[in-house]
Amino acid sequence: MAILMGSKNDWEKMKPAADVLAKLGVGTDVRVISAHRTPARHHEYVTGAEDRGIEIFICGAGMAAHLAGVTAALTPLPVLGVPLDGSAVDGLDALLATVQMPGGIPVATFAIGKAGAKNAGLFAGAILAGRDESVRKALAEFREAQTAGVPETPF
Amino acid sequence: MAILMGSKNDWEKMKPAADVLAKLGVGTDVRVISAHRTPARHHEYVTGAEDRGIEIFICGAGMAAHLAGVTAALTPLPVLGVPLDGSAVDGLDALLATVQMPGGIPVATFAIGKAGAKNAGLFAGAILAGRDESVRKALAEFREAQTAGVPETPF
Amino acid sequence: MAILMGSKNDWEKMKPAADVLAKLGVGTDVRVISAHRTPARHHEYVTGAEDRGIEIFICGAGMAAHLAGVTAALTPLPVLGVPLDGSAVDGLDALLATVQMPGGIPVATFAIGKAGAKNAGLFAGAILAGRDESVRKALAEFREAQTAGVPETPF
Amino acid sequence: MAILMGSKNDWEKMKPAADVLAKLGVGTDVRVISAHRTPARHHEYVTGAEDRGIEIFICGAGMAAHLAGVTAALTPLPVLGVPLDGSAVDGLDALLATVQMPGGIPVATFAIGKAGAKNAGLFAGAILAGRDESVRKALAEFREAQTAGVPETPF
């Protein structure tokens, strides 16, 4: 499981993805890889990932967020995109730049910012649950605990 | 593989998901299920789906598109959402209503309309490819053919 | 009168609905019920509400706000939706996810945030005023006091 | 039940409100009243409405849609607003001009255009159903028929 982000500063927003995967017992390889500033590093990491056992990519980026899209261009593995806010237009740019992929190269997109990062982690867990009984069980427990943790009233 | 849509009229836009999955050798159970007009049918279908062998849901809906979100609320299986246009605001409503899921219940969202439906199908194939060699091979062939099919010039 | 909200943190924004209904002499049953994280609790509460004397639902939720819509799917009673801000896109997601309901299942929608919560409470009062003389009188007094409370100048 | 619209041309979009109310057995008084071009007619109609037995207002208008808001300013009765498209910005102007009412004067807002008009009619029926057994029964039948009318598949 690779978690890529375009800048060191994105880590605070992407950490929920790693945290929730840790709860599901899934280890992550967390990297700063910019599609724009480090294209060679990106190419090398993504094309070699399958051989290193990477099954899923989670990519977080802001502004004209191209990281998830260009990752999906280089691999048939599932690519999950998390648009990050922080720009003048509050992440709407990153959302459209991530979700509006033309037909043929899919990116599974989640909500802008931390909520999206957490959900990308959970969704990656759901993919793994289809082939890994321990993740499936951990995910079921997570969901049950989540449901049980909702209080009856706000007082 | 379930393909759900909120209205019979959505089929024209969702068909690319079924078409691309057929090319990957994956059969689909295509249903009209409205989260709003047929909530009981929705509950019964989704909660019983795992037992009937459904591994992934692809949900297409327009306007205040709740279908993917309420499906994800009822199952830990991967749920893919396709926002459909046709409303006054051109599918921006369906996009935000699908992608902006709060943390805890993920929906993997794709582009508005037909391109998103096709990509949801391809992404579902990518999930299955992780556990099914024939899908993995078919997906690789699809990607190769797609690359080869791009002409060198537009003339 | 039920006031439902998707998260404990929504209470600060939804409280004006309860406050204004209290001024009109209308008691409220305030609950945290997430359409996504607690679907069973939601189904049980909404389908059993009429028998417990609930006449109107006020539902507040943020982001991909589905709470009002899925409540309206389960009951013919009036459902009032309050889109809550706090997301990256400032509640525009919640507004569109609440107001753009497809034809057939109505949700009466109010402004984003506290102003909308207050107005949902007043509107619920206006519905009850049609069958309850004391609410009608209290609402008339509220409106008169509100008009009288507007100062002539801003100095 | 008054159905007001700002222009004769709005009738095609507002007719679904009258149609669905007719199905529920509720008669409607349909009027062209512009908040901008006929303010005196508007004032007279709204302030005299309660005495003529009007219980609910449904107001449809486009562009800077003020009709619902200024109606709500003149009456404590429930006012339902339907934003109409047709402007350069596709009804987003009418939606925001209708739904974003400041706290104190509520307008219950529905989706842009025909879907919103139909839902405003259904919602008005839901209000009346609280005090009129025949409307309650007709509404229940409408909802049942609507659910039954959703086909299982789109083919």
Next chain:
Amino acid sequence: MAILMGSKNDWEKMKPAADVLAKLGVGTDVRVISAHRTPARHHEYVTGAEDRGIEIFICGAGMAAHLAGVTAALTPLPVLGVPLDGSAVDGLDALLATVQMPGGIPVATFAIGKAGAKNAGLFAGAILAGRDESVRKALAEFREAQTAGVPETPF
């Protein structure tokens, strides 16, 4: 010259209109008049304004800003609208609710917030300058001083 605003809290944003008119030697009658909460006060003030010597209205309001539009409905005098921010959607609602007036009843609209208030004041001065030599001279001086006040460099 009337400066109307929908709420006492709008004064901070509308003050630049009064300030710039004072510099042009034009007195202002500043009032809090809500189109929604004080419709009778609004009707009385606007319809009687011409007799009291009011030549121009400047109306500032936020959210679903109807104040300028309903003022223009009641008077043939020039009405200037200033959309005010402060809502969840940052004044875009007030802008569209003010500027998108249907054909027949014009509102001259200015920028959102303080810049718009200042410009509405200057524009009112430009109208008066057409019939009042002292205002024309004051406006010319204001413009010259403004031009002279722009520094050559930002250091």
Next chain:
Amino acid sequence: MAILMGSKNDWEKMKPAADVLAKLGVGTDVRVISAHRTPARHHEYVTGAEDRGIEIFICGAGMAAHLAGVTAALTPLPVLGVPLDGSAVDGLDALLATVQMPGGIPVATFAIGKAGAKNAGLFAGAILAGRDESVRKALAEFREAQTAGVPETPF
């Protein structure tokens, strides 16, 4: 009264301004002047306008509509801006480029497209009405006829 537009193709959308001014008995000097393609013509026309008896400018332009703003920069006379649609983003670009003038140089902005052109004409009439009895009378008659022309029902 000058009516300027950035392109010959804008005439169809700007004609309502000339038409309504003709009804008020006000003649217009209609010109194609592009702020971008004919800056010298623009400078010459605007700076010499007052001497030729021009009292008001109505400027229509689309996309990054600068015509009204740069006209206002060159004259203290009232400048009315009409944002024109036709671009990919439906005139939202022209609206913001016209209305969001920084403090100091005002442009009175009207709705996007034909409705805005008509209202700009009417507003120009309202300015002239303050110093010209015949325009004042014509405007009053226009408003009365407009009010009388609204039918009671849409049937």
Next chain:
Amino acid sequence: MAILMGSKNDWEKMKPAADVLAKLGVGTDVRVISAHRTPARHHEYVTGAEDRGIEIFICGAGMAAHLAGVTAALTPLPVLGVPLDGSAVDGLDALLATVQMPGGIPVATFAIGKAGAKNAGLFAGAILAGRDESVRKALAEFREAQTAGVPETPF
């Protein structure tokens, strides 16, 4: 001068760039290269371009338009981006995905669609004009003819 576009269908919208460059006497190498479907072709073309005499890239793409950005990541040469419409959200996605590049890797962005393609061609000419007298002369003539071609009136 390379003109790249993501799909054969983009040619109709990108042709104005080639046309205007032809008028300036500048030849173009027009290619269909998708950042998503043909990443290897893209990498090879861009990294080898300087050696083949390419001095400037013009990249047109729609939806989540990454073509210009990933081209800029691979070359220090000037990259001009043209966002293309055709998506549900009318090219706003392509605009934000092209213009909102993070600091460090610049893309010079032009208007959505044909106008942007024409201007990208003109701008490329302006760059070349700095080092090529014949282009400078041709550009000056183009601008003069353009100015002369604006009619005085729209009639």
Next chain:
Amino acid sequence: MAILMGSKNDWEKMKPAADVLAKLGVGTDVRVISAHRTPARHHEYVTGAEDRGIEIFICGAGMAAHLAGVTAALTPLPVLGVPLDGSAVDGLDALLATVQMPGGIPVATFAIGKAGAKNAGLFAGAILAGRDESVRKALAEFREAQTAGVPETPF
């Protein structure tokens, strides 16, 4: 190399353009010139710039940002536009007012705010690199250092 901005307050946001050009060894002439408040100064500066050795303009402005467009109208030299935020709508107005130039007069537009200013500086460097070996070398070094400066992980 001229760096123009509409207001002294824009300097903080435009400084990254001057900073990055300084790193490339390119001197800049930094000026406050408002298209609206100082049109004569603008005309004089731009039309005389080529004779003073200016080869490229970088123009930063907010709100209805006309500075880049009217500069491009007066010169065939490359004009780079940087939309600045700070308005109620977060720079979306400045972005559209800068990038949506009609065909014929190009403005190369960059991201909203500081990132856009930095990229405009880099892009100006890329233009100069085509004719100046020392800038070309400095730009290559900047890009290499930038790539090398991206850390492998965010921890």
